[in-house]
Amino acid sequence: MSLEERVQVLPKFKPEMATFNMGSMNYGLHFIAESYERKKKEFRFEWEKPYLESSKDSVFKNTYEDLEYILEVMEENSVKPECEVYDLGMIYNTSYLVDRKMLRKPLQIQFVLGVLGGAKAEVGVLHFLKNTCDSEFGMENYTWSTVGAGYPQEFYLGALSIIMGGNIRVGMEDNLRVAENRHAKSNAELVEKAVKIIEALDREVAKPDDARQILALKGRENTNF
Numbered sequence: 001m002s003l004e005e006r007v008q009v010l011p012k013f014k015p016e017m018a019t020f021n022m023g024s025m026n027y028g029l030h031f032i033a034e035s036y037e038r039k040k041k042e043f044r045f046e047w048e049k050p051y052l053e054s055s056k057d058s059v060f061k062n063t064y065e066d067l068e069y070i071l072e073v074m075e076e077n078s079v080k081p082e083c084e085v086y087d088l089g090m091i092y093n094t095s096y097l098v099d100r101k102m103l104r105k106p107l108q109i110q111f112v113l114g115v116l117g118g119a120k121a122e123v124g125v126l127h128f129l130k131n132t133c134d135s136e137f138g139m140e141n142y143t144w145s146t147v148g149a150g151y152p153q154e155f156y157l158g159a160l161s162i163i164m165g166g167n168i169r170v171g172m173e174d175n176l177r178v179a180e181n182r183h184a185k186s187n188a189e190l191v192e193k194a195v196k197i198i199e200a201l202d203r204e205v206a207k208p209d210d211a212r213q214i215l216a217l218k219g220r221e222n223t224n225f
Helices: 003-007 009-013 030-039 048-057 064-076 088-099 123-137 153-163 187-200 208-215
Strands: 017-021 080-085 107-113 142-148 177-179
Touching: 003 064, 009 064, 017 064, 030 048, 064 080, 064 088, 080 088, 088 107, 088 123, 107 123, 107 153, 123 142, 123 153, 142 153, 153 187, 177 187
Parallel strands: 017 080, 080 107, 107 142
Antiparallel strands: none
């Protein structure tokens, strides 16, 4: 897709918040096909293996020119950027745009860990990236959440994020399993598990209006859907 095609949802739907990937990277999925081959597992659909293998020679492109264009479209449509951080350099890209006054505080930072081409889904990595953000932006100037790609990272790092004062993202885009040997029936089932983890850690689950206030969003009534 062209950049214009990628961002066309913003003027069409005018969402409260949208993904803003903070840099280019190799986004590898080919290792999944390699894993299936080693384990002699069969894919369910014919398109799966060639789709995964094609990522070996592709780049997830988000140049500085791209980032500036996306921010302009977001600004025109009052959409808050969710800054997706896959590795350390993307924090510094975020800081660069803040210094240029193209990104405004308070920021929403989302650490996306465990994608081949980015940082590993490890405890020490999350601590390091969080501490770097504290140093770059100041703890009071951003909210944050964590994605651990795949199972069980989604819930392990999500729980750590909650303990550290952040938030958890779950969903079938990132992980299909609700348990080691069971696929989730829906996104809702993953959310229900996340809620149980939050409550077990004696944290409070935000309702939609609470979340909007925490994230400083414009409100459902100001969207176009």
